[in-house]
Amino acid sequence: MGFKELYPPVEPYDHGMLAVGDGNEIYWETCGDPDGAPVVFVHGGPGGGVLPGFRRYFDPAAYRVVLFDQRNCGRSLPHASGPDVAWEANTTPHLVADMEALREHLGIERWLVFGGSWGTTLGLAYGQAHPERVTGFVLRGVYLARPEDEAWTFGPTGLARLFPDEWAPFRGHIPEAERDDLVAAYGRRLFDADPAVHLAAAKAWLGWELSANTLVPAPPPTGLDDRLLVAMARIQQHYLGHDSFLGDGLLAGVDRIRHLPAVIVHGRYDMKCPVEQAWALHLAWPEAEFHIVEDAGHASTEPGTLHHIIEATDRFRP
Template sequence: MQSLYPEIKPYARHALAVQEPHILYVDESGSADGLPVLFVHGGPGAGCDALSRRFFDPALYRIVTFDQRGCGRSTPHACLEHNDTWALVEDMEHIRQQLGIERWVLFGGSWGSTLSLAYAQRHPERVQALILRGIFLCRPEDFRWFYQEGASRLFPDYWQDYLAVLPPAERGDLMQAYYKRLTGSDEIAQMQAAKAWSCWEGRTASLRPNPQLVERFHERALSIARIECHYFVNQAFLEPDQLLRDMPRIAHLPGIIVHGRYDAVCPLDNAWALHQAWPGSELQIIRDAGHAASEPGIADALVRAADSLARRLLDLPLEDA
């Protein structure tokens, strides 16, 4: 198994003002003259952390991470105002321009794969390649699977806790019922809903139980739950099947897709459908993994993908890897 790279500290940090009231946290690490890569985190609403930088060889990559609107160290926290997919796409483009990057690699997992595809399809000339994990196409069936019925049959014990904060009369449309509480004025009800929403995701994100992963979801409960629910009741601000429909725009770009065989959050058919629409992509199905990037098989595949892609794009010998 290929290990993650050791933790490193950023060499530069930026606070970028975008559309009011949002200010984005951005940092850079690795090699200032290396291959630019943008780490696009999941959620939406999760934010970046020290793990985000550890998939990349710091001698080869100029690593850019940022916290999307309303989450992590970006401000204001859990803010839904002017917060949608296309605002985030333009934030990414703003970051690229501000950092003086001509073209970059996109590295996104889960919602980060969604946003990476949306950005690449809007700005294909600015992308060199994509490494995507835990594909989330944001189709109606994908929302229904995880937030209404589907994954509930795999985890009925965890699902019971997800339902517990809602009265039976409101369970016909669970996302709308959660949205009412997450955007309401009752702060106690809001936090109860946020913790239940994020706990459901954290518990189901890995093949084997991972208390540390669940705790990370708890720590970010309000931003994850509010922002995810805001996006998902609005169908991620995408047209039906938009990401698959627009794949011809980026069919020429190299791509590596990594997806866990037993991903219960974003089932494997997401990755399969994307691969079918992107013949030049490489699909790696990790046989003993679920959804989380921290799972050993997925982390191994992502590090190897980043290493091989950098050497290909920088024209370095593969045998040195």
């Protein structure tokens, strides 16, 4: 039997901006069947935004697919590349509240939560805050955002030891005297008012952050808009600098959602988010269906990972 593949491209049948407080508006769109089973897609990053390909994980004849750009990224306003962002109002609890406000705005009683990478983090946080509003979960490339997970990606003794050639320009962008805390040093540059300073820092940050997503290392995508680079780097640094605003962490709250059906999919050779994170979630949530994809990294588009994703969304269809 062959691998399952993406559904054909589909366009939104509705979209809009939702005011969520603190001067923020989030972009949202819906596609598929207006009377279908509701599912919300939670994008990664943080700060990544929605892409058209994300609509294709779901059967458009069966699902009412809701996608949205999290605060200050994508088409949401104000944009993190600009000067008018209230950063104290961009936290994980704020993003959870935005999801709940969007659910209410769209008149949805309960929905399936689909998250990838940072989207698993936010999806789990939302589910633990509002379990009565969730029908189930599909979680791909689990990121628990524990201190040790952040240290793995942005510290000198984790991922850097596997990708020293990719790490060198990231580390080298910061003067030696400031390298004891690279995340803080990047923050000073990413939030500098001078475009020459913050754009150069964003390019160095994303050059590292976008590495190691696939099993075979691939060059970072080219042609990315400068506004996108600055926004994503700023939002990521903001969250890393505050332990992702998760308090006691996600594993402590799994008991609130263990009664809900879930599928967890993770690449064995995911370097960005080592499989131990998915394993820890599996141990805390043994009732969830768990798949380790033996020949995959972090990306959702690798054939084995994509197969399990589509298999899961097909299984949750009414």
